[in-house]
Amino acid sequence: MTRHPEVREARLRASLDAAADQSPITDGWDQIRRRVADQTPEVVISESPGPGPRRRRLALAAAVVLAVAGVAGVATVARSSGGDTDSSSVVAGEPASAPTGWYIPADLPPGWTVEGIQVLDGGPRCATRGATWVNDTTKSTLVITHDACVDPDALPIGNPDDEEPIGGRPDEAPPGRVTTEVDVGGVTGTITSLGLLDTRGPLTLNWVDDGLWSAVGSAVTAEELLAAAQTTVDGPDLDRVPLPGFTLFDHWDAPARDTTPEVQVGLRSSEKVLVSYSLQEPGRGTGRGAGAFPTRVDLPGQDLPVIRFTSHDGSWWAGKYAGFWPGADLMGYLFLQEPGDEPADDVVGELFASLRPATTEEWRTFLASAGDHDTAIHEAPTLDDVQPG
Amino acid sequence: MAQVQPTQDDSATDDAALDARLAALERLYRSEYRGSVRLARLLTGDEHRAEELAQEAFVRIAPRVDAEDNPAAYLRTTLVNLCRDHGRRTLTVRKNPPAPPDVTPAPGLPRDLGEIWRAVQELPERRRDAVILRFWADLPTAEVARLLGTRPSTARSLIRRGLASLKEVLDNDSSP
Numbered sequence: 001m002t003r004h005p006e007v008r009e010a011r012l013r014a015s016l017d018a019a020a021d022q023s024p025i026t027d028g029w030d031q032i033r034r035r036v037a038d039q040t041p042e043v044v045i046s047e048s049p050g051p052g053p054r055r056r057r058l059a060l061a062a063a064v065v066l067a068v069a070g071v072a073g074v075a076t077v078a079r080s081s082g083g084d085t086d087s088s089s090v091v092a093g094e095p096a097s098a099p100t101g102w103y104i105p106a107d108l109p110p111g112w113t114v115e116g117i118q119v120l121d122g123g124p125r126c127a128t129r130g131a132t133w134v135n136d137t138t139k140s141t142l143v144i145t146h147d148a149c150v151d152p153d154a155l156p157i158g159n160p161d162d163e164e165p166i167g168g169r170p171d172e173a174p175p176g177r178v179t180t181e182v183d184v185g186g187v188t189g190t191i192t193s194l195g196l197l198d199t200r201g202p203l204t205l206n207w208v209d210d211g212l213w214s215a216v217g218s219a220v221t222a223e224e225l226l227a228a229a230q231t232t233v234d235g236p237d238l239d240r241v242p243l244p245g246f247t248l249f250d251h252w253d254a255p256a257r258d259t260t261p262e263v264q265v266g267l268r269s270s271e272k273v274l275v276s277y278s279l280q281e282p283g284r285g286t287g288r289g290a291g292a293f294p295t296r297v298d299l300p301g302q303d304l305p306v307i308r309f310t311s312h313d314g315s316w317w318a319g320k321y322a323g324f325w326p327g328a329d330l331m332g333y334l335f336l337q338e339p340g341d342e343p344a345d346d347v348v349g350e351l352f353a354s355l356r357p358a359t360t361e362e363w364r365t366f367l368a369s370a371g372d373h374d375t376a377i378h379e380a381p382t383l384d385d386v387q388p389g
Numbered sequence: 390m391a392q393v394q395p396t397q398d399d400s401a402t403d404d405a406a407l408d409a410r411l412a413a414l415e416r417l418y419r420s421e422y423r424g425s426v427r428l429a430r431l432l433t434g435d436e437h438r439a440e441e442l443a444q445e446a447f448v449r450i451a452p453r454v455d456a457e458d459n460p461a462a463y464l465r466t467t468l469v470n471l472c473r474d475h476g477r478r479t480l481t482v483r484k485n486p487p488a489p490p491d492v493t494p495a496p497g498l499p500r501d502l503g504e505i506w507r508a509v510q511e512l513p514e515r516r517r518d519a520v521i522l523r524f525w526a527d528l529p530t531a532e533v534a535r536l537l538g539t540r541p542s543t544a545r546s547l548i549r550r551g552l553a554s555l556k557e558v559l560d561n562d563s564s565p
Contacts, residue, residue, distance in 0.1 A: 008552070008559040009524055015505035016525040020427035023436055028426075028444045029418055033411060035444075036451040148540070185513055186554060210546035234513045 099327030101279060101383025102363035105354040107301070111270025114370040119377055121388035122260035126211065128283060129253040131238045132294065133228075133246040140219035141249075142228050142242055143290040148211035148256075182226050185209070185233030191222055202291035205229050215242075216290040249294055250307075250324065254283025261386040263377055265370075269347045274335040277351060279383055285322055285329030294322075299353035306352050320348040323355070328383050330355065413455040418447060421461055425468050431521045432472035434510050442471045465526075469536045473518065501561060508558040512551055515539075519547035520555070 105112070130145030182189050182205070189207030205215045205225050213232070217225040220243070228242035238251070263279040292309035299306050307322045321332035332348040358366065360381040367378055380386040425446060429439035446468040450460065457463045509517055515537060522533045523544075534544035 008556070011502075011559050012505060012509075012520070012524050012552075012555065015502040016431055016509070016521060018502045019506040019509075020430050020525070022430075025423055025426045026440065028422060028440060028447075029415065032414070032418065032444050032447045032451075035448045036411060036414060037407065148543075186550065209550075210540075210543045234515075 098382075099325075099357060100360055100363065100381065101281075101327030102358040102360070103277075103279065103323075103325065103328060103330060103355045104358045104363060104366040105267070105351060106356045108267075108351070108354050109270055113268050114366075115266035115268050115274065117263065117265050117367065117370050117374065117377065119374045119386060119388050120262045120264060122262060122284070124258050125254075125256065125260045125284070127254065127256040129238065129251075131251045132249040132290075133242055134249045134294065135219075135243070135245045136247070137245060138219055139293045140224075140246070141217065141291070141293050142220065142225070142246060143214075143216045144228065144232055144238060144242060145214045146211055146238070147214075180222075184213075184226070184229045187233075189213075189226075189229065191225065193222070209233065218291045218293065252283040252285075252324070254281060257281070259388055260284055261376075261383075261388045263383065263386065267351065269345070269350070271345060271347070273345075273347050275333065275347050275351055276335070277330050277332045277355070279328045279330055281384065282324065282327065282329055285324060285331055297349075299349060302353045302355070304355075308349070320346075321352045323352065326357070410451055410455055413460070414447060414451050417454060417460050417464060421464055422447070425464065428465075428521075428526060429468060429472050431509075431525060432469065432518055433475050435475075438475060442475060443468060446471055466536060469518075469522070473514075473537075504561065505555065505558050508555050512554055516547045516551035516554065519544055520551035523548050 126147040128145060128147045130143060133142040133144070134140070180191050182191055184205070184207045187207050187209050189205050192204045192206070193202075202216060202218045203220065203222055203225050205217075207213050207229065213229070215225055215229045215232070217228065220228070224243055231240055231242045232238065234240070241247075260281065262284075264276050265279070266274065266276040268274055294307045294309050297306050297308045304323055304325050307324070309320055309322065320334055323330040330352075332352055334348050364378065376388055377386055422443060425443040426439050429442045430436055433439055433442065446464055449467050449471075450457070450463050453463070454460050509520065512520065518537060519533055522528050522536060523530065528536070530544050530548065531541050533548070534541040537544060537547070539547075
C-alpha cells in the first residue's frame with residue numbers, strides 16, 4: 001500500500017523516537033563537571049564548534065597548496081564556491097601585491113619565438129570542486145569532481161531529478177566508446193571507456209546527484225572506479241580516501257561563472273616544436289590531469305611548484321606539465337605531428353622552467369612582442385578581468 | 390549564576406570564572422543533555438558511545454558557554470560534528486574488510502518500527518544524518534545544510550533521497 005507522505009513522516013518520527021529511547025540515559029553531569037573543572041586556562045578550547053566538512057576541505061586544500069609551494073611569500077590562493085558565501089584565503093607571508101594571473105616566459109634559450117596568443121571562451125560554468133588521488137605503488141590516478149549549479153535545471157546535461165544517465169544509454173555510446181550503466185548509491189551512473197571496460201582505463205564514471213559528479217580513473221578497473229564513486233556518495237564528501245592505498249594529491253574549488261576564458265600562448269622552440277601554455281582561473285585547469293599520473297618535479301630556476309603528467313600508454317596525452325599557481329592554473333601542451341612522435345628534448349619542461357609571474361605592465365609588454373593577439377587580453381589588467389569577445 | 394567578583398588574586402578570578410562557566414553549563418545540561426544523548430544515539434547507532442559523545446560536546450563548549458548567544462545551537466553543532474567524525478571512523482573499520490552491514494539490533498522496538506530504524510541505519514551516512522536532523526530534530530533545511538556543511542539544495546536532495554529510500558519500509562503493510 002502507499003501511504004500519505006504525512007503518515008510516512010509520522011511513522012519515521014515514531015521509529016526514531018523509539019530508537020532514541022531504547023535504554024535509560026544515565027546522569028553525566030558529574031563527569032562533565034569534573035572534566036571542565038580539570039581544564040586549566042592554558043588548555044581552554046578556543047576553537048569554533050567544528051569546521052564542518054567544507055571548511056575542512058578548504059583547510060586541507062590550503063595545506064596541500066602550501067606543502068607543494070614550499071616558497072616563502074607565496075601569494076594568495078583563494079578558493080570559493082558559487083552559491084556559497086563560504087570562501088577561504090591562504091596567505092603565506094606578505095605578498096608584494098595581488099597576483100595578476102599573468103605568467104610569461106623569461107630567459108628562454110635563443111631561437112624560441114612567440115607564435116600567437118588567443119582567448120578561448122569555455123562559456124558559463126557551474127561551481128566546481130574536485131580532488132586528485134594517486135596510488136604511488138600502482139601509479140593509478142582518480143580524479144573526482146562535482147559541478148554544482150545553484151539552479152539544478154541549469155545543468156547542461158539534464159535535470160538531476162530525472163536521474164537520467166549522462167552520456168546516453170549503452171546503445172547510444174559515442175563512436176569508439178563503450179558505456180555501461182551502474183548503480184551509484186541508488187542513482188544511475190554511466191561508465192564510459194575509450195576501449196573495453198577491463199583495460200584499466202582511462203575510465204569515466206558520471207552520475208547526477210544534486211549536480212554532476214565525475215570520477216575519472218587511470219590504471220584502475222571499472223569495479224575500483226565504482227567503489228571510489230560509492231565512497232564519495234557515502235560522504236561526507238570529497239575528503240574521504242576513495243580507495244585503499246590512495247593519497248590526496250590535489251584539491252580545488254572554483255565558483256560559478258558566466259564566462260570562463262582560457263588564454264593560450266603558443267610558442268615555437270628553437271627546434272621548431274610547437275608548444276603552448278594556457279592560463280585559466282584557479283580551479284579550472286584543463287582536465288587537471290585526469291587520466292594521467294601526476295608527479296611533482298623540480299625544474300631548474302623555477303621556484304613555483306610544477307606537476308608533470310605521464311600517460312599510461314603514451315599515445316594520447318599531450319599536456320605534460322601544469323602549475324596551479326597564484327591567480328591562475330597553467331597547463332602546458334605539446335603539439336605533435338603524430339601520436340608518440342615526441343621530440344627528444346623536454347621542451348614543455350623547458351618552457352615551464354622559464355615562466356614567471358608578471359605585472360600588468362610586463363604582460364602588456366609581452367603581448368606587444370607577441371604580435372598577433374586578441375585585444376580582449378590587452379585591455380584586461382588581470383586574468384580575472386578577461387572578457388572573451 | 391555565580392557572581393564574578395573582580396579581585397587582585399588571579400587564582401580567585403579564575404575560580405570565579407570557572408564557577409560562572411559551570412553554572413551556565415549546568416543550566417544547559419539540564420535542558421539539553423537528554424536530547425543530546427538521544428540525537429547522538431540516532432546519528433551513531435551506538436547507545437554507549439552516544440553518552441560519551443554528548444558529554445564530550447558539553448566539555449568542548451564549556452570555555453565559551455557563557456559567551457554564546459545560543460549555547461544550545463553551539464552545543465548541537467559540536468555534537469553533530471563529533472558524531473559524524475565518529476561515524477567516519479566506524480565506517481572505515483566497517484569497510485575493511487567488507488562485511489554485512491553492522492546494524493544495531495533493535496530488540497526493544499515493535500517489529501515494524503525496528504524495521505524502519507534498521508532501514509534508516511542502512512542509509513548512506515549523509516542521507517541518514519539529513520533525515521534524522523530534519524524529521525527527528527525537526528530542523529529546517531537550512532539548518533540541516535549548515536550542520537552537514539553543505540548547500541541547502543544538497544540538503545534538500547539528501548532528505549528527498551533518504552525518504553525515497555525509506556518509502557518501501559514506511560509503506561509496509563504489516564505496519565499500523
